[in-house]
Amino acid sequence: MSESSPIGHGGRLTIDLAALRANWRVLAQAAECPETAAVIKADAYGCGIARAAPALWAEGCRTFFVAHLSEALTAREAVPEAAIYVLNGFPPGRAPAYRAAALRPVLGSHDEIAEWAAANRDEGVIRPAALHVDTGMNRLGLSVPEGLGLAGDPLVRQAGIDLLMSHLVSAEVEHDPLTDHQAAAFARLRAAYPGIRASLANSSGDFLPSCRADLARPGYALYGGNPRPGRDNPMRPVVRLEAGILQIREVAAGETAGYNARWTAPGPRRLATLSLGYADGFPRASTGRGEAVVGGARCPFVGNVSMDLIILDVTGAPREALFRGAPATLIGDGLDLDAVGRSAGTIGYEILTNLGRRYERIYRD
Missing domain, CATH: 2.40.37.10 (Lyase, Ornithine Decarboxylase; Chain A, domain 1)
Known part of the structure; x- marks a missing residue:
C-alpha cells in the first residue's frame, strides 16, 4: 500500500493466479486420479470465479463444482466448454435452467432423480448428472442402502448418471476411523455401479490412497489452505x-x-x-x-x-x-x-x- 494507491479502498487483496494453477498441479499429482477437478463455489472461495476458473482451465482443469445455480451460470460464462456440476441438490422446477446452460445437477434423492429423468425423457436427450450417496455426513444424498438399492434401476440410465460421489467428513484428521468407514462404504457403491466414474477425494482426501477414485475434487487447498493440518503446507x-x-x-x-x-x-x-x-x-x-x-x-x-x-x-x-x-x-x-x-x-x-x-x-x- 502507498499514498499512490487508488483512493476509495481500505485494503488491497492480491490474488496470485499462478499460485492457484501451481496448487492445482500439486493436488492433481498427489491425487493420482485419472482426472482432477476444481471446486469453485463461494465465488472460487472468495477469489472470483470469473478469473479463477479460466486460469484453472488454461492449466488443464476440465471439470468444476459449484454450490448453486447462480454460481454455475457465472462459471459457464467463464469456462464455456467445461463440465460444471451443481452440488447443492436440484431445486424443483429448475430443469429448464440447468439444461439451457448445459449444467449437471448433483442428485441426492429419489424425487430429484425422477424429476431429472423425466426432463431427459421429455426432451428426448439424456443430459448427464451426478449421483450423491451420503456415507457419513448426514446432510445431502441418498443413504448407502438407498444407493445400493438403486443400482441396476433403469432410472439411473434415464437420469444420465455419469458420476457417483460422496463427501468426506474429516479427511484432514489423520487416521480418523470415520474416513476408513466412508472409504469402505464407497468401495461397495463403486462395485455396484460399474462403468460409472466415481469421486470421493476432497483437498485432504487427495493425500489418502483409500479415497482415490476416478475424479478428485479439491477446493480449499487450491487457494492456499493446508490440506494436512499439523504438517508443512505443500500449497503456495x-x-x-x-x-x-x-x-x-x-x-x-x-x-x-x-x-x-x-x-x-x-x-x-x-x-x-x-x-x-x-x-x-x-x-x-x-x-x-x-x-x-x-x-x-x-x-x-x-x-x-x-x-x-x-x-x-x-x-x-x-x-x-x-x-x-x-x-x-x-x-x-x-x-x-x-x-x-x-x-x-x-x-x-x-x-x-x-x-x-x-x-x-x-x-x-
Whole structure:
C-alpha cells in the first residue's frame, strides 16, 4: 500500500493466479486420479470465479463444482466448454435452467432423480448428472442402502448418471476411523455401479490412497489452505491482504482504545489504525487475538475490531516502517489463512470466503 494507491479502498487483496494453477498441479499429482477437478463455489472461495476458473482451465482443469445455480451460470460464462456440476441438490422446477446452460445437477434423492429423468425423457436427450450417496455426513444424498438399492434401476440410465460421489467428513484428521468407514462404504457403491466414474477425494482426501477414485475434487487447498493440518503446507499462498495505516498515535499507560474500552495500555504504547474491519470480512472475534505484520514485526490487534477500522499496537515495529500509508499485512508474510482463522476462533475457510468486496483487487499471473 502507498499514498499512490487508488483512493476509495481500505485494503488491497492480491490474488496470485499462478499460485492457484501451481496448487492445482500439486493436488492433481498427489491425487493420482485419472482426472482432477476444481471446486469453485463461494465465488472460487472468495477469489472470483470469473478469473479463477479460466486460469484453472488454461492449466488443464476440465471439470468444476459449484454450490448453486447462480454460481454455475457465472462459471459457464467463464469456462464455456467445461463440465460444471451443481452440488447443492436440484431445486424443483429448475430443469429448464440447468439444461439451457448445459449444467449437471448433483442428485441426492429419489424425487430429484425422477424429476431429472423425466426432463431427459421429455426432451428426448439424456443430459448427464451426478449421483450423491451420503456415507457419513448426514446432510445431502441418498443413504448407502438407498444407493445400493438403486443400482441396476433403469432410472439411473434415464437420469444420465455419469458420476457417483460422496463427501468426506474429516479427511484432514489423520487416521480418523470415520474416513476408513466412508472409504469402505464407497468401495461397495463403486462395485455396484460399474462403468460409472466415481469421486470421493476432497483437498485432504487427495493425500489418502483409500479415497482415490476416478475424479478428485479439491477446493480449499487450491487457494492456499493446508490440506494436512499439523504438517508443512505443500500449497503456495494465493491471497495476500494488506491495508495502509491511516493514523499513528502515542498513548499513555492507563488509556483505553476502541469500543467499550476493552483494551487498556499497560504502559506507553504506539497505536496505528487500519481502514478495514468486520464489514470487510475480518471477524470481530479476532479482537485481542489477531495480528498484522508491519515492517517485519508482528503487531497485535487492540480494542474491538469495528465495522471499518482495526487498531494495532505497533510499539514493537521499526520506526521507519511507521508512516501514513505504510503497509500492514493481515494475510501473508507468515500469517497464513489457517493461522488467521485460528486467531479468530474459526477456520481458514471462513476467513477466505468472507473477504469483502470493498478491497482493491489485484490479480497476478
